[in-house]
Amino acid sequence: xxxxxxxxxxxxxxxxVALTSAATAMQQQEETIVEEKQKGLEFSLYAEDNEQNCxxxxxxxxxxxxxxxxxxxxxxxxxxxxxxxxxxFYNSVHWSFSCLDCHSDGFKSFPHxxxxxxxxxxxxxxxxxxxxxxxxxxFEEIDAEYQRSIHHTATDGAFTCWQxxxxxxxxxxxxxxxxxxxxxxxxxxxxxxxxxxxxxxxLVTEKExxxxxxxxxxxxxxxxxxxxxxxxxxxxxxxxxILVAHEVMSADSAVNTCxxxxxxxxxxxxxxxxxxxxxxxxxxxxxxGVIFSNDSYVIGANRSKFISLxxxxxxxxxLLIAGVHTAIRIIIKPVKKYYE
Amino acid sequence: xxxxxxxxxxxxxxxxLINAILCLFLIVTGFSMLYSDPENALVVKFQRAVAIHxxxxxxxxISYTLFLFGNLFTxxxxxxxISLKGLGTRLWKQGYFYAFxxxxxxxxxxxxxxxxxxxxxxxxxxxxxxYLVLPMLFITGWALMFPEFILKKFLGLSGIFLTDQxxxxxxxxxxxxxFIHIYxxxxxxxxxxNFRSIVTGWQESH
Numbered sequence: 406x407x408x409x410x411x412x413x414x415x416x417x418x419x420x421x422v423a424l425t426s427a428a429t430a431m432q433q434q435e436e437t438i439v440e441e442k443q444k445g446l447e448f449s450l451y452a453e454d455n456e457q458n459c460x461x462x463x464x465x466x467x468x469x470x471x472x473x474x475x476x477x478x479x480x481x482x483x484x485x486x487x488x489x490x491x492x493x494f495y496n497s498v499h500w501s502f503s504c505l506d507c508h509s510d511g512f513k514s515f516p517h518x519x520x521x522x523x524x525x526x527x528x529x530x531x532x533x534x535x536x537x538x539x540x541x542x543x544f545e546e547i548d549a550e551y552q553r554s555i556h557h558t559a560t561d562g563a564f565t566c567w568q569x570x571x572x573x574x575x576x577x578x579x580x581x582x583x584x585x586x587x588x589x590x591x592x593x594x595x596x597x598x599x600x601x602x603x604x605x606x607x608l609v610t611e612k613e614x615x616x617x618x619x620x621x622x623x624x625x626x627x628x629x630x631x632x633x634x635x636x637x638x639x640x641x642x643x644x645x646x647i648l649v650a651h652e653v654m655s656a657d658s659a660v661n662t663c664x665x666x667x668x669x670x671x672x673x674x675x676x677x678x679x680x681x682x683x684x685x686x687x688x689x690x691x692x693x694g695v696i697f698s699n700d701s702y703v704i705g706a707n708r709s710k711f712i713s714l715x716x717x718x719x720x721x722x723x724l725l726i727a728g729v730h731t732a733i734r735i736i737i738k739p740v741k742k743y744y745e
Numbered sequence: 746x747x748x749x750x751x752x753x754x755x756x757x758x759x760x761x762l763i764n765a766i767l768c769l770f771l772i773v774t775g776f777s778m779l780y781s782d783p784e785n786a787l788v789v790k791f792q793r794a795v796a797i798h799x800x801x802x803x804x805x806x807i808s809y810t811l812f813l814f815g816n817l818f819t820x821x822x823x824x825x826x827i828s829l830k831g832l833g834t835r836l837w838k839q840g841y842f843y844a845f846x847x848x849x850x851x852x853x854x855x856x857x858x859x860x861x862x863x864x865x866x867x868x869x870x871x872x873x874x875x876y877l878v879l880p881m882l883f884i885t886g887w888a889l890m891f892p893e894f895i896l897k898k899f900l901g902l903s904g905i906f907l908t909d910q911x912x913x914x915x916x917x918x919x920x921x922x923x924f925i926h927i928y929x930x931x932x933x934x935x936x937x938x939n940f941r942s943i944v945t946g947w948q949e950s951h
Contacts, residue, residue: 709910709913712914713779713913716913716914720924723924723925730928733848734847
């Protein structure tokens with residue numbers, strides 16, 4: 406029976422080993438995907454077609470047009486928002502697509518018909534929603550969160566997935582940015598793309614943009630906070646059942662007290678902790694990512710006042726009893742027959 | 746008349762030494778992390794405490810696994826097998842001895858000898874710590890390094906928070922055990938005789 410007990414105990418310790426192996430396997434899988442994507446241009450069945458048609462103009466900052474009647478040619482600048490970087494596209498998760506998989510045949514002719522400007526772009530859910538292949542990414546829950554978010558309710562639907570996730574260039578953040586801190590920076594850049602640019606934000610709302618940095622001056626050491634925490638950690642409703650919460654709240658509802666993070670049951674424990682821990686491990690591996698550069702702990706976040714106080718009281722009582730016992734030993738000087 | 750006997754084999758002494766060092770590091774860094782705040786680095790700076798705590802936790806898991814194998818394949822494991830029959834009476838006798846009998850010069854009810862390594866109180870507490878508290882500490886500690894495997898919610902509370910608090914409670918239990926363990930070790934033939942024996946392997950007796 407003793408041996409059976411031991412065997413069960415030993416089994417318990419194969420679980421962490423198995424977890425480590427799983428993490429390594431996940432990392433290897435990520436590396437394979439990255440390698441595959443780097444070959445996107447080489448392997449895409451539509452690369453040549455894309456290059457000869459859409460990207461001939463949209464893939465260049467300067468493109469040429471020719472009048473087929475007069476034979477005149479001239480060069481023009483491609484508008485920044487219509488430019489698609491071929492390198493970035495072929496390194497995105499959508500590298501294998503033809504432009505016309507998502508854009509209508511109306512774009513085949515040039516100049517593009519005016520109707521094409523009013524076409525609604527595909528959203529993430531149009532391809533990824535309700536598909537068991539993508540179930541792990543929980544697109545449906547993300548969409549439900551988005552529908553409740555200020556991004557949706559305050560913009561009358563003008564704000565779409567694309568404002569943050571340009572499908573031409575989309576990659577999971579960690580794959581693009583690497584370690585935890587860079588990851589946070591990339592995530593915040595996504596927000597600042599609009600919230601740091603009054604012109605762009607005008608696409609979705611008439612509301613005047615409040616500058617981001619002055620609004621965060623109340624934070625002690627704001628630079629450090631903004632480098633260590635994602636905007637969404639304070640500005641979304643906490644939901645640790647999805648990797649990245651999408652229910653962006655109004656500024657008034659954002660986290661604005663220190664104890665929300667630096668205290669027991671910190672909101673960061675359910676969001677940033679899990680996110681940073683996983684992404685850093687995927688990028689740097691177990692030893693470098695988890696053991697030596699684990700940025701996912703938050704000062705004060707693992708403290709329960711009750712448990713800390715109770716623990717210290719118990720330790721104090723044990724020391725008191727030991728002290729009293731010692732004092733009696735010194736006073737009485739018992740005859741020791743302990744080993745007799 | 747001196748009747749010393751060989752009490753602790755080499756591998757147990759080596760494991761005990763490694764265990765003690767790692768536990769001390771874990772306790773110091775654990776407290777540093779638990780009571781840190783941005784303005785106050787308690788003993789060890791927060792980031793350094795995190796790294797040291799993680800390294801020591803992993804090493805302690807390895808050391809513990811070797812200890813388990815040692816107990817499985819050597820006679821040392823027998824010391825951790827407890828007979829439940831009459832356990833309550835034995836615990837009471839030993840507790841009474843520590844609280845009163847010791848001072849009255851009574852004989853120890855379960856003296857340590859070549860055939861008995863632990864008295865009943867030691868046996869119960871060592872089994873509790875080695876086979877219950879430490880495994881749960883390892884599981885919760887490793888889980889905190891792989892947080893996506895932790896239950897998202899349990900009884901309406903964040904699974905990570907609960908795992909963390911459980912880890913802290915278990916850590917406190919180890920600290921309490923350590924203090925009692927060290928204190929009881931001073932109750933040998935002399936104040937230092939038990940400490941000497943875990944270093945040399947030889948237990949002093951009358």
